[in-house]
Amino acid sequence: MKGINKMKKIILILAALVAFSVVTIAQARDQLKVTGSSTVYPYSTVVAERFGKEGKFKTPVVESVGTGGGFKAFCAGVGVDHPDFTGASRAIKKEEIELCQKNGVTEIIELAIGNDGLVFAVSVDGKDSNFTKEQLWKAIAHDVMYGGKITKNPYKKWSDIDKSLPDVNIEILVAPPTSGTRDAWDALVMEAGCDKDFIGLNGGNKKACVKYREDGAVIEAGENDTLIVQKITSSPNTYGYFGYSYLIANKDKIKPAQIDGITPTVEGIQSYTYPLSRPLFLYAKKAHADVIPGFKEFLGEFALPGTVGVTGYLFKVGLVPNAKETEEKVRDIVANLTIMQN
C-alpha cells in the first residue's frame, strides 16, 4: 500500500498547486513589467534596480527579448497580463502601431531616453584608421560595383578598396541578423554607404545592399558583444562593431576607428555629428498609468538629470544623454503623459 499512499500524496500536492495558481491569476499586479531591446536592457535594468532600492515600489521585471519581440508583447493588449513598457533601439514601425491599435493599445507614450553610438573598433595594438561609409560597405557587402558591373566582392585587403587604408586583410566580426545592433548597422552603414549605381542596377531596391559577403572576410560572431570584444583584442587586424558602452567598458583593450574622419565621442553622438549614432526609446502604455503602482514614477526617472543627464548614472554605463531640446521635450512628455501622434 505504500506506493499508493505516496501517489495519493503527490496527486494532492498537484491539486493544491493548481488551485494555488488559479487563485493568483485573479490578483492585480503591483510590479512593473518592462520588455524589449537588449540594447536598452543595460540601461532600463540600472534604473529598475535603483527604483526598487528606494523602497517605495517593487523592482520592475526587465526582460531582454529584442526590439521586435518587445513590441509584439507590448502590443498584445491592455491589462495586467501585458507589459507596461518596452525598450527599442529604433522608432516604432507603422505595422507595429497598427498591431497595437488592433489590440486596443491606442495611447502610446514615446520617450527618447538617450543615444547610442555604433563603434567600429580594433584592438589597441592595431592601426589607427579612418573609414568612410562607402569603404565599409565595400568591405562587407556580398556584391559590389567593380568596373561598372555588379560582381562578387573582389576586395581581399583594405588597401584594395583605397590606397590610403592599411595593407592588411579585411577581417570583420559582425552581429547575427537577429540582433538590433546589426539592424542599426545595416541602416546606418550598409544602406547609407551603398553605391548609387548598384542600387540603380538592382531596380532601386536596397535589399541587396545589406547582404554580407560569405568568403570568410566577414565572420558572424554571435549575439554576444562581449565575445566580439574579446576576439578583436586577440587579433590586432580584426575589426568589429558594437554599442558605445562596450568601448567605455573596455578602453584598455580596444580603440575606435574614425568614421568619415570623426572619432566617436559623447558630444559627437549626442549631436549626431558622429555618423553612426542612433536614439534609443522607451515606449509606455498610458492605459496602465493609473492602474499599476509606480508607473508614473518609473517613467519620471527617465526624465531626471540625475538619471539620463551628463551627471546621471546612466551616463556612467554608456548611455549618451539627449541634446538639450530633446531633454526638455522628454520632461514635458513625462509631466503631461503626452501620447505620441501618428
Added chain:
Amino acid sequence: MTSKQKEIFLKKRYRAENRFKFFGIFSITLAVSFLGILLFNIFSSGLSAFFKTKILLKINFDEKKLGININTSEKEIKASNFNEILQEALLNLDLLTPELKKIELIDIVSVDATYELKRFYLKHKDQLNKMIEVSLTLSDDLDQLHKGNFPRDIPEDRRRFSDFQLKVFDEQNAQNKIITEFNFSFFTNADSRDPELAGIGSSLMGSLLTLLVCLILSFPIGILAAIYLEEFAPKNKITEIIEINVNNLAAVPSIVFGLLGLGIFLNYFYLPRSTPLVGGLVLALMTLPRIIIPCRAALKAVPPSIREGALALGASKVQTVMHNVVPLAMPGTLSGTIIGLSQALGETAPLILIGMVAFINVVPFYPIDPSAVLPVQVYLWSESAERGFVEKTSATIIILIFFLAFMNSFAIYLRNKFERKWS
C-alpha cells in the same frame, strides 16, 4: 594457404587491431582535452568571483550627522541616510584632496556601501558616537584591478579608474586596509547591474522552484503514463501511435515547448509571465517523454516471473503492478527522472518566450514570483559590457556544472544502490 601467407594475414590483422585501438585512444584523448580546456578556461576566469575586495574604513557613527539617537526605532534607522558619514570617512583618506577629485574618492566604494553601513549599525547599535573600522565593498573597477583583471600601467584615459584613485588604493593597500574575503553575497544576492553586488541568489532559487514545479508535474504523470502503456494498455494501433509520438516528443527542439507554453499557459490560461510556475509547466512538457521512456524500459526489465508469481498467488493486476513490478522498476525510473530534470535545468530557449530571460532584482520564494534561472543568468551576464561580469559568468557556469554533476551522480548512486541484477 601457406604458412607464410598465414603469417602476413595475421600481421595485417594485428595492424588493423592496433590502428583501431589508436583511433579509439586518440578520440578519447581529444574529447578529454577539449573538456579539460573548457574546464580550465572556466575555472581560471571564474574562481576569482568567489572572492571580493573590501576596504577597511574608519567610520564615525556621529548621532548628529545621522539624525538618530540610541532610542531611534529600527524603522527610522532604515529610513535615515548614512551617506554623510560614509563620505566623510572616504574624504578623510586623503585630506589634501582637491575639490574636483572628491567625487573620484567617493566613487572608490560600491554604491551599496551606505546600505552596508546601515546593516552594520543595525547589528552594532552600541557603536553610536564611536569610531570603528568597518569593511566596505570596493567598486567593481578597483575590485577587478586588485584581482589582476585590469592592467594598471597604461595611460589614464584608457583605464576605468583615475591616477588619483589608483594612488589612494595603493596607499590603503600598503597599510593593509584592502582585504579579500569570501564572497558570500554572490550566493545570497539577487541579480544587479553593479557587478560587485550581483549574485546568483535569484536565479538559483528560480532554478530550484522551476525544477520543483517540473518534478511535481512530470514525475507522477510520467510514471502513470508509463505504467499504463506498459502494463495495462491493449496492444493496438492507437497505443502504437501514442508510443511513436512519445518517442518523437523526446526529440522535439525545446523552443517548440516554449511556443506552446506561450500559446497555452500565458495567452489562454493567463498564468503570470516570467514565473517558475509557467517555466516548470513548460519544462514538465519537455521532460515528460524523457521520463516515460526510461520508466517503460525499467518496467520492461522486470522479469515476467515476478508478475506471474504474484498473479499465481491470487493478486489482482493492479496489486501485481503496484506492489511488485513498480517497486522493482523504481531505481531505473528515478535515475531516468533525475537525468530528465538535469536536462531541464540547463534549458534557456523555451524560457525566453515565457519571459524568464529577465532582470530579477529580488530573490523569489514562491513559484509565482518573477524569477530567472541559472543558464539564463549565464546568458544575461555574458552579454554585459562591464568587466566584472566576465568572472561572474564563469562562476555561474561552475555552480551549474556542480549542480548537474551532483544530480547525475545521485542518479548513478540510486541505480547502483537499489538496482537488482536478474540472473
